[in-house]
Each structure stands twice: as C-alpha cells, then as structure tokens.
Amino acid sequence: MTDKFETHEHDVLVIGAGGAGLRAAIEALGQGARVGVVCKSLLGKAHTVMAEGGIAAAMCNVDAADDWRTHFRDTMRGGKLLNNWRMAQLHAQEAPDRVRELERWGALFDRTQEGQILQRAFGGHTFKRLCHVGDRTGLEMIRTLQDHGVQMGFDVYMECTVARLLKEGARVAGALAYWREQGRFVLFKAKAVVIATGGIGKAWRVTSNSWEYTGDGMALAYEAGAELMDMEFVQFHPTGMVWPPGVQGLLVTEAVRGEGGVLRNQRGERFMEKYDAKKMELATRDVVARAIYTEVREGRGTEHGGAFLDISHKPAEYVKRKLPSMYHQFKELADVDITAGPMEVGPTCHYMMGGIRVEAETAQTSLPGLFAAGEAAAGLHGANRLGGNSLSDLLVFGRRAGLAAAQYAKSAAAPAIASADVEAAERAALEPFQRGEGENPYTLHRDLQVLMQNLVGIFRTKEDLEEALGELEKLKSRCARVSVEGSRLFNPGWHLALELQSMLTIAEAVTKSAQMREESRGAHSRIDFPKTDAAWGKKNILVQREGSAMTLREQATAALPPELEQILAEEK
Amino acid sequence: MAEATLRIFRGDSQGGAQAEYRVPVAPGMVVLDALHYVQAHHAPDLALRWNCKAGKCGSCSAEVNGRPRLTCKTRMDALPAGEPITIVPMKSFPVIRDLVTDVSWNYKVNRKIPPFQPRPGVEWKYSQEDADRVQEFRKCIECFLCQDVCHVLREHGKHEAFGGPRFFVRVAGLEMHPLDGANRARLLKEELGIGLCNITKCCTEVCPEEIHITDNAIIPLKERVVDEFYDPLVKIGRAIFGKRDG
Numbered sequence: 001m002t003d004k005f006e007t008h009e010h011d012v013l014v015i016g017a018g019g020a021g022l023r024a025a026i027e028a029l030g031q032g033a034r035v036g037v038v039c040k041s042l043l044g045k046a047h048t049v050m051a052e053g054g055i056a057a058a059m060c061n062v063d064a065a066d067d068w069r070t071h072f073r074d075t076m077r078g079g080k081l082l083n084n085w086r087m088a089q090l091h092a093q094e095a096p097d098r099v100r101e102l103e104r105w106g107a108l109f110d111r112t113q114e115g116q117i118l119q120r121a122f123g124g125h126t127f128k129r130l131c132h133v134g135d136r137t138g139l140e141m142i143r144t145l146q147d148h149g150v151q152m153g154f155d156v157y158m159e160c161t162v163a164r165l166l167k168e169g170a171r172v173a174g175a176l177a178y179w180r181e182q183g184r185f186v187l188f189k190a191k192a193v194v195i196a197t198g199g200i201g202k203a204w205r206v207t208s209n210s211w212e213y214t215g216d217g218m219a220l221a222y223e224a225g226a227e228l229m230d231m232e233f234v235q236f237h238p239t240g241m242v243w244p245p246g247v248q249g250l251l252v253t254e255a256v257r258g259e260g261g262v263l264r265n266q267r268g269e270r271f272m273e274k275y276d277a278k279k280m281e282l283a284t285r286d287v288v289a290r291a292i293y294t295e296v297r298e299g300r301g302t303e304h305g306g307a308f309l310d311i312s313h314k315p316a317e318y319v320k321r322k323l324p325s326m327y328h329q330f331k332e333l334a335d336v337d338i339t340a341g342p343m344e345v346g347p348t349c350h351y352m353m354g355g356i357r358v359e360a361e362t363a364q365t366s367l368p369g370l371f372a373a374g375e376a377a378a379g380l381h382g383a384n385r386l387g388g389n390s391l392s393d394l395l396v397f398g399r400r401a402g403l404a405a406a407q408y409a410k411s412a413a414a415p416a417i418a419s420a421d422v423e424a425a426e427r428a429a430l431e432p433f434q435r436g437e438g439e440n441p442y443t444l445h446r447d448l449q450v451l452m453q454n455l456v457g458i459f460r461t462k463e464d465l466e467e468a469l470g471e472l473e474k475l476k477s478r479c480a481r482v483s484v485e486g487s488r489l490f491n492p493g494w495h496l497a498l499e500l501q502s503m504l505t506i507a508e509a510v511t512k513s514a515q516m517r518e519e520s521r522g523a524h525s526r527i528d529f530p531k532t533d534a535a536w537g538k539k540n541i542l543v544q545r546e547g548s549a550m551t552l553r554e555q556a557t558a559a560l561p562p563e564l565e566q567i568l569a570e571e572k
Numbered sequence: 573m574a575e576a577t578l579r580i581f582r583g584d585s586q587g588g589a590q591a592e593y594r595v596p597v598a599p600g601m602v603v604l605d606a607l608h609y610v611q612a613h614h615a616p617d618l619a620l621r622w623n624c625k626a627g628k629c630g631s632c633s634a635e636v637n638g639r640p641r642l643t644c645k646t647r648m649d650a651l652p653a654g655e656p657i658t659i660v661p662m663k664s665f666p667v668i669r670d671l672v673t674d675v676s677w678n679y680k681v682n683r684k685i686p687p688f689q690p691r692p693g694v695e696w697k698y699s700q701e702d703a704d705r706v707q708e709f710r711k712c713i714e715c716f717l718c719q720d721v722c723h724v725l726r727e728h729g730k731h732e733a734f735g736g737p738r739f740f741v742r743v744a745g746l747e748m749h750p751l752d753g754a755n756r757a758r759l760l761k762e763e764l765g766i767g768l769c770n771i772t773k774c775c776t777e778v779c780p781e782e783i784h785i786t787d788n789a790i791i792p793l794k795e796r797v798v799d800e801f802y803d804p805l806v807k808i809g810r811a812i813f814g815k816r817d818g
Contacts, residue, residue: 042621043679044714045629103696106688106749108703108710115697133707139628140710150679151687158676181668210623244600250626329626332645334600442612486617489584490669493616 005176005187005422008155010036011409012402013175013190015162015217018046019138019391020374021196022145023098023398024405025154028194031406035154036188038177040161040212044146047198047210048394051138052253052325053122054130055102055395056388057095061116063127068092069567070126075389076568078124078284079353079382080522081537082230085560086360087380091389091396098395099131107144109133121258124284124386135253135323141391160186162216163498164425165193165224165370166417172224172369173415176425180495183488185426189417191409194363194401195221195356195372196394200234200510203503204349204457205449208240208251214499215506217376221356222505227366228543229378229555230354231506232513232524235385236458238288240348242306247333249348252309252326254387256343257281259322261311263292264342265300271307286384286523289347293458296346306346312339347458351390353381353523354513357542363401369408373401383522432497438483441496448475448503456511461527465515472508479504508550509543516541516552576648577656578606580618584669590658591615597648603659604632604643607671619670627780630715634671635660640717640778662720675716681735684763688746691753698750709745709789711781714738718775718785724768735764737775737785744789747796757800760793767797 012028014021017039028035039046058071071092076083099117103109109131110118119128133140150156159180166174166187174189197217201209222228239252257263263281265271275291276283283291292307302308311319316339320327323338330336330343356365356372358379363371374394381389432438455468479501484494519533520526539554560568574597579590593614595606604622611618622632625644632643636659637651643659651657665673718737724730735743743756743764760766773786783789 041623041629041631042675045623045631047623049629049713050624050626100696104690106746106752108706108749111698111700111703115699118700133710136628136711139713143710147682147687150683158679181672210625210629212623245598246601246605247625325628332627332647333602440612440616442616446612484616490619490672491617492611492619 005185007187007189008036009189010034010155011190012192012194012405013038013188014194014196014402015175016046016196016198016374016376017043017156018048018196018198018374019141019145019394020398020401021046021194022142022149023395024194024196024373024402026145026149026152027399027402028406029149029152029154031403033406033409036157036190037154038157038160038162038175038188040159040180042158043156044142046142047212048138048142048391050208050210050251051141051391052135052251053255053258054120054132054137054388055095055099055141055391056122056125056129056386057099057131057392058092058127058129059096059099059117059119059131061112062119063129066127066129071095071129072564073567073570074125075380075386076382078384078386080384080532081382082521082540082557083382084360084379085558085564087397089564090360090400091380091392094396095392098392098399102141102144102395105144105148107140109140120255121282122387123254123257123279123282123288125388130258130388132255134321135255135325137391157186161495161498162220163429165220166421166425167224168416170368172367174417176422178429181490183491183494185429187417187422189415191412191415192369192371192405194405195370195376196374196398196401197376199352199375200503200506201349201352203448203452203507205453206240206249206347207349208237208249209349215502216499217372218355219502219505221365221367221370221372222509222543222545224370225367225545226370227357228355228509229357229540230382230513231509231543232517232541233353233383233522234349234510235285235351235353235523236289236347237350238285238292238347239309239345241334242344242346243304243334250329250333251348251350252343252345253323254285256309256311256323256326259311260314261309263288264308264310265295266302267300269300271295271300284384285387289458290525292345293347302344304344306344308342309345310342312341351375351385353383353385354378361400362404363397364404369412371401371405373397383524429498432482432484432494435481435483438481439478441482441484441493441500444475444478444482444500445496445503448500448507451475452507456507456514459525459527460514462515465511468511469508469515472504472511476504512550512552513541513543576606578610579656579658580607580610580670581660582615582618582670583667585667590660592656601648602644603636603646603648603657606648607643607659619668619672621672628713630713633662633715633717633720635662635720640720642715642717642780645780662716664720664722664725665716677731678714678716678719678738681739681764682742684759685739685743685746686754686756686759688749688752689754690751694751696751702750706745706748706750708783709741709748711783712738712741713781715780717778717780721774721778723772723774730765730768733765734768735766737790739764740766740769740793741783741785741789744793747793757797761797761801766790766794769794
C-alpha cells in the first residue's frame with residue numbers, strides 16, 4: 001500500500017538542518033549510521049545563520065580564571081536554577097571541545113593577539129567567554145557544519161516539510177513529509193528520529209525569528225505522545241529594532257552591549273542603574289527586556305516606543321569591524337549610522353527555553369526512538385537562557401543526540417509502518433484543499449500573532465491568560481476551516497495552513513503552562529504573582545496529549561549532587 | 573497612504589506572465605514586505621523564498637527592475653517613485669514557480685570542492701590579519717546573485733564547465749586559509765573552469781555582502797592556476813621534486 005509514496009530508509013532521520021541537526025547528523029554518520037537530513041528550507045538557510053554574538057565556551061583564551069564550573073554556575077543562575085543540572089554540567093564541560101572541533105573543520109574565529117580564538121563579554125557570563133566571528137558567528141557555524149557534513153556524505157532532503165511522525169507501537173519509526181517544491185508526499189522509514197527544528201517565535205507579532213520558526217518539531221513530538229516541558233519560558237530579547245515598521249523585531253545583537261553599548265531612555269538616563277546596578281547593560285536578558293518594557297510603559301520611551309542603544313562613543317572603525325552586520329542593517333534599513341548616533345531598540349520574541357523533554361546524556365525523549373536537541377528540546381536553559389549558550393547547546397547536545405540515536409539504531413529492528421497511518425497523515429495534510437471558501441491562512445496567522453503578543457507577552461496576568469485560552473479555542477475552530485487556493489506546486493498558503501496547526505498547539509501549551517505557574521521566574525513574569533516562589537523553583541511543568549486533550553502536570557526537579565551545590569554556593 | 577504597483581512574474585517551468593498588484597507603501601518598506609502584502613491580500617499561493625528578512629540568509633533573491641537583488645534589502649523608497657516595480661525570478665536558474673528557481677546546481681558544484689585540510693602537525697594559531705583576508709570570503713550568504721549576473725552562466729549557460737563566482741569565493745576561502753594544506757589549482761582549472769571568467773566584475777557589483785569577488789578571490793586564484801600550470805620554474809621544480817601537496 002505504501003508503494004504509492006516515494007520512500008527512503010535511514011538508520012537515523014534528522015529533522016532540521018540548523019546547528020543541532022547538522023551536528024547530530026555528523027555524529028551519527030561518524031558512528032556508521034545511514035543518515036538522512038530533512039529541512040524546510042535550502043541547506044544553509046536555517047535560523048542558526050542569524051545567530052550573531054558567539055558561542056559560549058570556557059576556553060580561557062582571554063580570561064584565564066574561567067573554567068567549566070563558572071560557566072555552569074552562570075548558566076544555572078541565569079536559568080533561575082530551574083535548569084536540568086546535568087545538562088548544564090555537560091554543556092559547560094563539553095563546549096570548549098565542540099568549538100575546537102569546529103575550528104578543525106575549517107571555521108575561522110576572530111583571534112587574540114597570541115593567535116588564539118578571541119572571546120567577548122556577554123550578559124550573565126562572569127568572564128569573557130563568547131567565541132565569535134564579528135557579529136556573524138551563526139553563519140560561520142552553519143557553513144562549517146554544512147560543508148563538513150556534505151563531504152562526509154549525508155543525504156539531504158531540502159525544502160521538505162515533515163507533516164507527521166509515524167510510529168510502530170510505542171516506538172517512533174519514521175515520518176511522512178511533503179516536498180515543498182512539487183507538493184508530493186515522501187515517506188521516511190527510520191530506526192531513530194532526531195528532532196532539531198528550533199522554536200516557535202513566529203507565533204508572536206514582534207519577533208526576531210524567521211518564517212520557519214513555527215514550532216513544528218515540538219508539535220510533531222507532542223502529537224506522537226512525547227512530553228513537553230517548561231513551555232511557559234519564552235525569551236524576549238531586549239534589543240530588537242523598533243523602526244521602521246517592516247523591520248520591527250529584527251535582532252540587534254547583544255554583542256553591541258558586550259562591546260560597550262549603553263542603554264538610555266528618552267530623558268537620557270542610563271536606566272539600567274535602577275534595575276541591575278551591578279551588571280547594568282549586561283544583566284541577563286529577562287532583566288533587560290523587562291527594564292526596557294517598563295521604561296516605555298511608564299512614558300520614558302523613544303519616539304517609536306523603545307530605548308536608545310548607543311555604541312557611537314567607540315571609534316567608528318572599531319564598530320564597523322566588530323559589528324559589521326549591525327552597521328549595515330541600520331544604515332540600509334533604518335537610515336541610522338550607528339557609529340554616529342544611537343539605535344532605537346525594544347524587546348522582541350527570540351527564543352523558547354521550553355520544548356521536548358529529554359534525558360540529559362542521550363537527548364532521548366519520553367518516546368523510544370525519538371531524540372531532540374537544540375531549541376526544540378528543553379532543560380539546559382531553565383527559566384532564562386544566557387546569550388551565547390544557544391550555539392554551544394546546539395553543538396553539545398546535537399552531538400549527543402546524533403550519538404545516542406545512532407547507537408539506538410544499531411540495536412533496533414527495521415521499522416514497519418502501517419499504511420493506514422501513512423494515508424491518514426496524507427489525508428489530513430491535504431484537507432485545506434478540500435474546503436471551499438474558508439479562512440485565509442495569512443489572516444489567521446496575523447490574528448494569532450496579535451493575540452500572543454498582547455496576552456502572552458513579557459508580563460502576564462491570570463485574566464489575560466484566560467482570555468488568551470478562549471481566543472485560542474476560537475482560532476482552532478477557524479483553523480479547521482482554513483482553505484487554500486492554487487495547486488500543490490510550491491504553495492506557501494498551503495504550507496502556512498499546516499504550520500498554523502503546529503503554532504496553535506504550541507501556543508496553547510505556552511499559555512496553559514504560563515497560567516499554571518503562579519510565580520515570576522526568569523522570562524516568566526506574572527504581574528499577579530510578582531515574586532519568585534521557592535516551591536515553584538523545584539518544579540517543572542510537563543505537557544502531554546491525552547486523546548485530544550492537552551494535560552499538564554508538575555514534576556519535581558532532580559536534586560543537585562553536593563559537589564555541584566558547592567559550585568553554585570561559591571561567589572565569583 | 574501612498575501606493576505602489578508591482579509587476580510580478582507568475583508562472584512555472586512551462587511559462588507565465590507578469591501580473592500586476594497594488595500595494596500600500598509604509599515608511600522604510602522593502603520589496604519583500606510588498607511581496608508579503610501581495611501574498612496575504614491578493615495571491616496566497618504566490619511562491620517566493622525568504623527566511624530571515626535581515627540580509628543574513630540569502631534566500632529572497634530576485635531581479636527587481638532588472639537588477640539581481642535581495643528583496644529584503646531593497647527599499648521601496650530607493651526605486652523610482654510612481655513607476656511600476658517589476659519583480660522576476662533569477663534568470664540563470666530554471667523557474668520552479670513564480671519567484672522560486674531551481675538552484676540545486678549550486679549544491680552539486682559545491683560537492684566537487686575538496687574540504688579544508690589542515691597541514692599535518694599544524695599549530696592552531698594565526699593572526700587576525702590572516703583571518704581577515706579569509707573572513708571576507710566567509711561572509712558569503714549564498715544568495716547566488718553573483719551566479720545570476722555572471723554572463724558565463726546567464727548568457728552562455730556554461731553550467732557544466734564553470735563553477736561561477738560563488739564557488740571561486742568558496743575556494744579562495746579554503747586556499748587562503750592560513751592553516752590549509754590542500755591544492756585546488758587543478759580543480760579550478762579543469763572542473764570549475766576559472767579561465768572562462770573574463771573579470772568584468774558584474775559579480776562584485778551585485779554582492780550584498782560587498783565581497784570583492786573579482787579582485788580578492790578570482791584574480792588571485794587565476795594567478796595560482798597560472799603559477800601551477802604555466803610557470804616554467806614550477807614545471808621544472810615539479811619534474812625534479814614531485815608535485816607539491818599531492
């Protein structure tokens with residue numbers, strides 16, 4: 001029956017070709033696995049290319065006093081101790097090796113006087129820790145991984161979107177996808193599947209995320225029965241562009257502040273003094289984002305509703321060399337010369353700390369055969385991610401996911417998938433074509449973005465969250481009436497109609513989790529529960545599907561071993 | 573609010589025609605914003621590629637008023653006011669649908685290029701000055717606008733014999749890497765056909781990353797090929813000492 005589909009078999013199928021997916025694929029290949037990589041865009045265009053500031057790793061090239069313990073402590077403190085401690089430990093210990101490995105594969109980082117990899121300061125990091133390439137570190141990383149992986153020989157299925165994970169009993173055994181180009185379906189059979197699809201930023205109106213960030217991987221895993229975790233923790237980056245309207249939300253790298261940029265309000269006050277007098281502009285992202293938001297709300301914002309970020313006190317040549325893409329971005333898109341005057345910036349939805357729950361060592365989800373890494377997975381960052389810890393996360397846990405998936409595949413039987421399941425997935429994906437005059441997917445997407453922006457943003461209340469859930473229900477029923485025009489040949493309206501289902505599922509998980517956590521911690525700020533609550537500090541919220549219902553439960557965090565407790569207690 | 577008229581190619585590999593759409597113009601708007609407006613309000617199936625909308629991914633390439641450009645970096649207010657804006661797909665690649673072209677050829681060319689090969693026993697240190705030279709080439713976002721404008725591909729269709737500016741930039745980044753020990757001269761001459769380039773600098777003019785493709789990548793690589801294959805001293809040396817670096 002499944003003969004009617006183009007079919008490919010792999011030991012390991014990696015969904016997503018950003019940093020985590022490519023690193024996973026490289027590791028699985030190294031283990032001798034037959035690896036396929038499926039990605040929604042062309043290879044090399046994934047969201048990782050937008051990462052600017054750097055890769056956090058205690059290399060000690062600039063600050064000799066740094067070590068993994070300090071990186072571990074910074075990460076845990078930044079995450080308000082809700083992090084999976086084992087992930088934070090592995091991440092801090094392994095990140096330097098992962099950076100050196102990139103260099104050996106051809107990446108060219110900026111150098112110190114001694115010719116070593118240069119490291120820069122970033123928010124929440126005690127020492128100068130971010131290995132970087134100007135302000136285009138992500139591009140360097142993805143190009144290095146892409147070229148290395150292609151030479152090693154993985155099969156890449158570009159512009160191919162996974163519509164559903166397929167199972168054999170409890171085990172994940174493959175996926176049904178469609179070629180964006182032709183609209184034809186393709187069946188993947190795999191002994192192990194790695195999800196590395198990134199986040200969900202496109203559910204908010206003001207976002208730094210690209211179109212791909214529609215929560216697909218999280219929704220695929222959820223629909224297959226996997227647990228999600230920490231979904232209430234959505235990071236709003238403090239500095240996105242606010243003007244002109246078309247570029248609202250576009251990222252202004254934290255490296256501007258890392259290189260000495262200062263924040264001021266309309267009155268010229270360096271307002272961070274009021275919010276974190278010690279760390280000032282390099283306080284953690286949750287603190288700076290709330291500070292800017294509060295300044296604007298209390299009437300001290302700039303003309304277009306932001307704050308001023310100024311690096312023009314540095315020599316113009318230095319700014320152009322260390323922040324070249326920021327220089328061009330503002331000059332070309334906003335007519336602002338950042339070497340001569342300030343930028344206008346405001347918070348923008350940037351990163352999802354939550355995601356698919358995984359085991360620290362293996363990146364395995366709660367389902368056999370399913371692994372997850374990078375932004376799609378939860379745990380490392382707790383309630384708030386430090387800048388620079390994302391690229392290192394992709395490398396450390398991408399590698400671990402690829403390794404564990406390949407090892408799992410070695411002992412797994414060849415997958416068998418019921419043709420009825422495949423055909424049901426195909427029918428569901430084609431439904432929008434069957435409907436006559438229905439909802440416009442673009443209008444529905446806009447309505448979802450406005451809803452999440454207004455009611456599930458930086459500051460949250462019980463009333464707003466309840467209203468949001470009611471509105472989400474209405475959007476879900478409208479989504480069931482979405483129709484598309486045209487053919488299956490490269491049809492973005494159809495693609496969006498399917499992505500809307502993922503976004504709605506994940507938006508609901510975020511809203512319900514935010515409603516349940518009655519405290520403020522990290523990126524989750526409840527106006528009605530403004531304090532951090534010690535009891536909540538020992539609990540994660542898990543989200544899982546039961547039938548068609550979304551259920552939530554609390555789970556106690558694992559206790560830290562004494563030696564790590566000791567590290568956390570030290571002042572440095 | 574001011575309005576603009578867009579003439580967008582609608583069609584596929586079988587052919588097509590320009591369709592006209594009216595779009596309201598907001599301050600600072602770029603052509604990609606206008607295309608998104610058309611998608612949301614007039615033509616939900618309008619096919620185009622885009623990812624970051626920040627000039628970092630190189631997905632949204634097209635020809636705007638006849639010039640290869642990233643639509644996310646092309647300001648509406650930089651185009652002649654009151655005149656229709658034409659947006660058509662890149663000419664050097666086969667059309668799939670509307671503004672989306674089949675760029676898979678580029679990925680095939682890329683596979684031919686031997687990867688970075690560190691010299692044996694190398695110390696992993698080099699100066700920022702050495703990095704600078706290569707980092708220029710590493711800025712490439714693979715928008716393929718240079719491939720689109722290059723007449724060897726665009727006018728003469730020599731896709732089989734020629735690698736195109738993008739891949740000369742890639743090879744330059746490897747050849748000039750301070751720690752690389754491989755030799756790609758034969759590849760440049762025979763597989764990538766660098767001799768076909770007659771340095772008209774069209775590629776440099778359209779590069780959104782302002783890489784000096786012709787001066788800093790192609791010309792030095794051409795010199796390497798000449799040194800390797802046509803320099804009598806090298807020929808004698810090779811006869812006596814054998815070929816350098818395999």
